Amino acid sequence: VACSERVVLRLLHLGEPSEPTALPERVEKLAAAGEHLVGVALWKESDYDAFGAGHSSTSISAALGYAAARDLTGGDESIVAVIGDGALTGGMAFEAMNHAAFLRTNMLVILNDNRQVSLPTKYNAVDKPVGALSEALEALRLTRGGRTARLVTSPWFTSARNAAKSLVRAILPPAFLALCAHVDEWVRGWFSASGTFGLFEQLGFYYVGPINGHAMGDMVGVLDNIKKSQQRGGLRRPVLLHVVTEKGKGYIPAEEADDKLHGVVAFDVATGRPPKAAVAKPKRPALTKVFADQLVKEANKDESIVAITAAMPGGTGVGIFQNAHPTRTFDVGIAEQHAVTFAAGLAASGNIKPFCCIYSTFLQRGYDQVVHDVAIQNLPVRLIMDRAGFVGADGPTHAGSLDSTFLGCVPNMLLCAPADATELVHMTHTLVNINTAPTAMRYPRGSAGADPLPETPEFLEPGRGRVVHEQKGAGRKVCILSYGARLAEAMAAATDLEARGYAVTVADARWAKPLDRELVNHLAEHHELVVTIEENAIGGFGSAVLEHAAAEGLTDGSRRTMFRTMHMPDRNIDQEASTEKQYEAAELRARHIVDTVKRALGTEN
Secondary structure, eight states, X not given: OOTTSEEEESSGGGTGGGOTTOOHHHHTTTTOSTTXXXXXXXXXXXXXXXXXXXXXXXXXHHHHHHHHHXXXXXXXXXXXXXXETTGGGSHHHHXXXXXXXXXXXXXXXXXXXXXXXXXXXXXXXOOSOSSHHHHHHHHHTTOOOHHHHHHHHSHHHHHHHHHHHHHHHHHSOGGGHHHHHHHHHHHHHHHHTSOOOHHHHHTTOEEEEEEETTOHHHHHHHHHHHHHHHHTTSOOSOEEEEEEOOTTTTOHHHHHSTTTTOSOXXXXXXXXXXXXXXXXXXXXXXXXXXXXXXXXHHHHHOTTEEEEESSOHHHHSHHHXXXXXXXXXXXXXXXXXXXXXXXHHHHHTSSOEEEEEOOHHHHGGGHHHIIIIIITTTOOOEEEEOSBBOOGGGOTXXXXXXXXXXXXXXXXXXXXXXXXHHHHHHHHHHXXXXXXXXXXXXXXXXXXXXSOOOSSOOOOOTTOOEEEEEOOSSSOEEEEEEESTTHHHHXXXXXXXXXXXXXXXXXXXXXXXXXXXXXXXXHHHHOSEEEEEESSOTTSHHHHHHHHHHHHTTTSGGGOOEEEXXXXXXXXXXXXXXXXXXXXXXXXXXXXXHHHHHHHHTOXX
């Protein structure tokens, strides 16, 4: 690949290991911190990363932008988008194809079809990828005509085809042109033995394939033909090259793994398995499992509960729910917008309680649907946002940094965040029983603590927080008000501060919306300083507290209380091997709370 040829990859796992600049010493530390390779396409890192990619289905849109810029500036470089069959389930891909065909610009879309249609998304005992798209592609996979693909992309073939079309238009009346188009499609279908190309041809693309993506001779020949035909004018519209591959091909551990080693931690190359220390199962369950197990228990008693995922059944816990309640599980593919509005339709029926389980970062893709289809209609959709906060090696593209901010301003929406696994159990139960408004619960990547989980969950009243620790003493009175999973750090900071002579209260807000105004007023009245802390960007819980304090005059006159907010910084935090290193970089650990208190009170020494 020459740097003058722009190749836009659709998602992170396709990118870095194939870079010409990916030297062995850098690949060895892929997704580690510092100056090493990131696990995503990142254009600041390499000339061969034409466009940053962390979320799915974006490559065709970005490549079309490159193509339009080339046409506007008189360039001649080749523009290529690579997209997987899983990413093709995202509506954005079809929006881009629709526009590309309208512009009729020269570009190439390579469809990497590995029969996964995501991770793969298989559920309800159906042993094939989810959705009608996979069936449509399967009909095209019946042959892999490398030689035929070379023929129909060769400059002489495309030039002859164009000449024939021009002749037909000149000598035949318009009524016969549609028939000729069908003949042209039939002839090309006969050559490839794959029949009609309806789906992509009707979208305005010149369809080529399917071909074996592991046959390098055919691949190079076809790509070279397409480039020459576009440059010489034989092909005057976007081309879609359908390439059939096997995920993990050539590496036996990947070929044999159910997920084809889609996303991995460090592993032994000889076996494909993580080191023994990394393999050891944690004694404490992941928070994802805690949520899923509780949702299963709730669904065992309430047949109206259903779970929805957008191609992430494992990461969201919906796979666990599916094992218990397969007919009440819906995997929509990589289609977050559809997932949210689908959940809204379920809720609008009045008979179903939908739990729409999407990573915090991926819910950004469905924001308009949250506002327009859920909140404005005040539908009781339960949005469950896993991976809220930092996510370690997945880096800033997958960090759940913004949801408290972009959901906090949405009318009718209720927001909660459990401080630990026990609270997660209670809040899952609580959301089941809120049927008058949309709700959203965020929780981080992590594991449960040492405390046993409650057998009987409690209903947590919306807009009511709790005081977790209150120190009576003569020292300067400080309150740490936590929202979400920074509560443990708040408690550690309180221990440190109390050893320094401060009188410290720790409170757990539980809800960002509705805010517990009575609790905030009480804390302000009895403390000299209130410090809020959260795992979200600016504009979230801390901002809501400051707005309330200003409106209530809590910082005015003789009532004056100092407020300080701690949140994710206004910059991206690079990938790290662990989330705790990222929280250290973001200055959201216990020692940073202590430093914030000391600075605010002028007692740094």
